[in-house]
């Protein structure tokens with residue numbers, strides 16, 4: 001049994017798939033370097049990421065299967081699911097045979113799995129478009145922290161770039177030490193580490209309390225339904241919400 | 255009066271307006287202004303009652319010259335009053351928006367001085383937002399019944415969505431509870447908005463520069479349970495509103511008793527379960543190809559509270575079932591209890607390649623617990639055999655466990671009646687996703 005191991009990057013994942021074609025091997029799994037377990041019966045093959053190979057595969061998927069398939073494998077990667085590499089490998093195997101038809105073969109387990117990952121990532125990204133809370137800092141930057149399950153920063157950054165072209169903002173994924181930074185119509189994603197008190201702007205405190213009061217008052221008392229609230233807005237996202245307890249601990253307003 | 259107090263009064267006063275959706279518009283960000291609209295809409299938070307918060311929902315004023323009996327803001331009520339200035343609303347909207355608390359503004363109002371005066375203030379608020387603050391986010395404005403059509407016309411050019419509330423399902427209801435309103439004062443502006451939307455759409459085909467008019471369409475809302483009107487009447491009304499004025503949504507709001515009056519029903523809690531069933535039936539009208547007349551008739555004018563309307567319909571039409579999932583057409587599939595729009599589409603797509611088996615149905619999100627009684631899969635029937643309509647009924651009611659055959663239906667019924675809320679949680683979710 002052969003397992004291919006890649007470095008955890010998208011290019012690495014694509015290179016691994018590409019290598020299997022050159023080497024005429026059928027790896028049982030394609031895994032990230034950090035999820036290895038000792039197994040006597042497995043031969044681990046470490047794949048060196050090669051951007052050229054990755055690009056070749058990427059273009060081939062786009063042309064021979066479909067642009068939709070490219071999006072599918074990218075989102076599957078961003079899901080950071082342990083099985084993502086293997087699923088992509090199997091999905092593409094079917095894709096070469098079926099062409100753009102592959103995405104309608106949803107009864108097929110691997111296609112279904114890729115679509116499930118895709119929907120998870122898309123779902124969380126969509127949800128995050130609403131749940132992000134910007135805090136105005138004293139230097140005029142709007143700062144938001146998030147801790148999503150999946151690596152969705154690159155998907156959501158575009159939305160805010162279009163929506164707030166004149167605003168300087170940072171969306172900080174504190175779980176992955178990444179940030180989307182937007183300044184003067186330019187938006188980049190960079191490694192970002194920061195944890196410390198953030199100086200809030202004076203009017204920020206006022207707007208936060210207006211929002212919190214509004215949030216409290218808008219609920220109809222005779223219809224209180226915490227279960228439904230949590231179903232729609234899972235608890236794990238509350239930490240970074242202004243209107244829910246837990247938000248304030250990131251900020252020490254003066 | 256400071257802004258906090260005003261927002262407290264005018265936010266709380268707007269909470270009984272159900273609509274908070276920010277969908278249907280794809281307004282672009284222009285000239286580096288602030289914001290845009292997202293076609294499917296975005297929810298930003300969920301309040302403690304579980305409802306989505308998408309728009310900053312406030313009244314411009316709660317000082318009312320009208321006297322609708324069911325309303326806290328009626329002229330005769332003793333409640334704190336406040337009125338925003340247009341600039342205060344604009345500032346709040348823009349600052350909440352920049353922090354990503356909201357998708358935009360939902361502005362409604364009590365009748366302050368008179369309908370025209372109120373509408374003028376609302377118009378100047380939206381003009382301020384669009385022009386002065388270059389705000390391109392979502393705006394939904396409530397048209398005030400009785401306001402000059404010219405004002406409504408002008409407002410429509412700046413907003414994404416407009417709505418006029420029907421309030422009560424019948425004219426008698428209005429006469430009794432909202433004496434200053436009548437069917438005409440509500441239907442006329444609705445019709446006016448509808449015609450303007452159509453006209454704009456036609457003109458846009460010829461001249462792309464035609465200014466838009468409420469591109470996200472119009473909606474309405476009615477109160478359920480304040481009058482004696484039954485569900486059939488309500489559904490017929492919704493059906494004709496969808497047909498006649500192409501409304502995007504009809505919202506139903508369970509009557510919340512906020513005041514007392516001899517003409518008002520005395521209830522302890524808002525009829526939430528009934529509201530929920532109406533929403534389910536409404537989905538069936540809009541997305542599942544059902545008509546009001548199929549779901550209810552004069553003999554059964556009210557929706558079954560124990561069972562969702564689709565299951566209830568299926569039980570009355572057992573002769574149409576079972577259908578074979580591998581061959582039935584889409585229209586027949588979505589009529590199966592437990593199969594929703596999404597899973598029906600999946601079935602149709604997937605069966606082009608393979609015959610579908612029972613396990614796959616589960617993966618596709620079909621609620622097989624319910625659906626199995628109404629389908630065959632590769633010719634095989636997975637439901638319980640020899641069950642008549644009544645037995646099947648108990649199998650379908652969520653939360654009922656048939657312990658043994660001796661349980662009498664009567665006992666089950668009382669349980670249901672005693673704890674209706676225990677049975678709502680499960681399918682409340684279905685209202686949101688529209689899957690049934």
Ligand code: SF4
Nearest residue numbers: 318320322325328364
């Ligand atoms: S018009 Fe009627 S429903 Fe509207 S605020 Fe006035 S009293 Fe209330």
